[in-house]
Amino acid sequence: MRSTRGGAVTGTGLAGERIVAADSTARVLVAVTARALAGADCADLGHPWALTRLRGAPEAVRRAAVARAAARVALRPEQVDRVDADVVAQWLVGQYPERSYPGVVLGSPHGAAAHLAVALGVPWLPAAFEVTAHWPHGAVHDPVAALAHGAPLAARLRSTNPDVHVRQVHCPASRGVLAGTTVSFGVRWQRLPEAYARFLTERLAPGAPLLLLRDARTWPVLDSAAGHSFQAGSPGSGLDPVDFHPDSRTLRQVLRSAGAETDRWETPAVSCAPGYAEHAVEPGFELSLRDWAHRGGRPLHRVLFGDPDALSAATADLYRRWLRRAGKTGDRCVVECGRLLDPWQVVRAGLVPYWCENATRRSVAGAEWWLAGSDPFSSVDVLPEPPGMQSPALAGLPQWLAVASFGRRRRALDRTCARGFPVNAVPTRRATEVLRAQPCDLPVPPPMRVTDALAALRDSGTRRSLLVC
Known part of the structure; x- marks a missing residue:
């Protein structure tokens, strides 16, 4: 029997906080958005497994410590049966202050979505959540074995949650040694969860609009079974699908960095043309959201990127x-x-936020191109999150310094983030510590209207791969 408060289940169920992966982007984005809407910063948000005491330790020792720390917070196989997606939805909406909102932002995880929601004064809700489970005797270099271990776990998860799709991702380039100790599942709702529908009904003002953000990136996918799909690699790795071919020199570098064997990589055969990648929104989720909005006479807008x-x-x-x-x-x-962001401190200081998905060269180059094409800024502060591992796709500190150099008077690359980059660990609250030092620019502007936000997104999107409809 499910409880109605706190995201917990009576009996044998797990709390929502225990289910959702501690280091997942969606979890962090809900936390930072909820705090900003409550007028609070992120000083209490740490790192799921801070290992700063191992800075300078041999690479093999550090990798083993990271793997043990991640295993402590991953679900055991027998706990997968106790995952309840409805409880997760209740836990997510329960983090937001109890008041009326002029709208809501939903969909794919993206740091800009959190900033957009805060500017609008509305919550952000993910269309999926991430779960990690133990993989005893796993191997970074063996995606076939990862699929063999993950398939029955996904089936057990879906047996108690038939309205979700489970996307398993095996990506040594973005997860490093963790890809050999845990399996990662993106659990995507195929309909609007009851807790979301109840939250929207009770908390949204009459006629309040809904804004759905959809990540439209594609990747080779294997449809393993009904409701379960698998992908080796990820667009978030900063690499391309061809880089995960067994003959790829880049793949060998990735595997070597994770302490894995470099000559035994074999991926399951792809069953279809490239499908949407792990952060996509399920069509059923969008359809049920559209039906809910139509019944309530509320406008639904979509932003695809x-x-x-x-x-x-x-x-x-x-x-x-x-x-x-x-x-x-x-x-x-x-x-x-x-994970290094703090929307409340951004608003308090009157800053313009640009969010890099990760520390890859590709993502950092996007920031460089945007700064180069924008009116000059008097100051540019840069917060590069160390991924905790080596990868040939990562941007080096010189590229991060180049981003900071766009500031006319102030050019700041955070030294704590830079120290030991890319293998050290930096908690989310580091962003708060840095941004607290910025001078205030109060009062905070009144919340932006959704119509104005859509017009601004359309203006900018005409020059980029952004579709607003």
């Missing part, structure tokens, strides 16, 4: 316009990365 840089750039442009219309300069920028 084939490149996360497009949404980051459009949202940064939107913030600059929003700040200037409120009489502020909009001339100070912060470039965030991964």
Whole structure:
């Protein structure tokens, strides 16, 4: 029997906080958005397994420690039966302050989505959540074995949650040694969860609009079974599908960095043409959301992006316009990365936020191109999140310094993030510590209207791979 508060289940169920992967982007984005809407920063958000005491330790020792730390927070196989997606939905909406909202942002995880939601004064809700489960005797270099271990776990998860699709991702380039100790599942709702529908019904003002963000990136996918699919590699790795071919020199570098064998990689045969990647929104989720909105007479708008840089750039442009219309300069920028963001401190200081999905060369180059094409900023602060591992796709510190160099008077690359980059660990609250030092630019502008936000996104999206409809 499910409880109605706190995201827990009576009996043998797991709490929502225990189910959702501790280091998942969606979890962090809900946390930072909820805090910003409550007028709080992210000083209490740490790192799921901070291992700063191992800075400078031999690589093999550090990898083993990271694997043990991740295994402690992953679900045991027998706990997968106790995952309840409805409980997760209740836990997510329960983090937001109890008041009426003028709208809501839903969909794919993206740091700009959190900033957009805060500018609108509305919650952000993910269309999926991530679960990690133990993989005893796993191997980074063996995606076939990962699929063999993950398939029955996915089937057990779906037996108690028939309205979800489970996307298993085996990506040594983005997960490193963790790809050999745990299996990663993206659990995507195929309909609007009851807790979401109840939250929207009770908390949205009459006629409040809904904004659905969809990540439209594609990747080779294997449909393993009904409701379960598998992909080797990920667009978030900064690599291309061809880089995960057994003969790829880049793949050998990735496997070597994770301490894995470099000559035994074999991927399951792809069953179809490239499908949407792991952060996509299920068609059933969108259809049920559309039906709910239609019944309530609420407008539903969609924003599709084939490149996360497009949404980051459009949202940064939107913030600059929003700040200037409120009489502020909009001339100070912060470039965030991964989990290093704090929307409340951004708003308090009147900053323009640009979010990099990760620390890859491709993602950082997107920030460089946007800064190069924008009106100059008087200051640029850069917060590069160290991924905790080596990868040939990562940007080096010189490229991060090049991003900071776009500041006319202030050019700041956070030294704590840079120290030991890319293998050290930096908690989310580091972004708060850095941004707290920024001077205030109060009062905060009044919340932006959804119609104005859509117009700004359309203006910016015409120059980028962003579709607003």
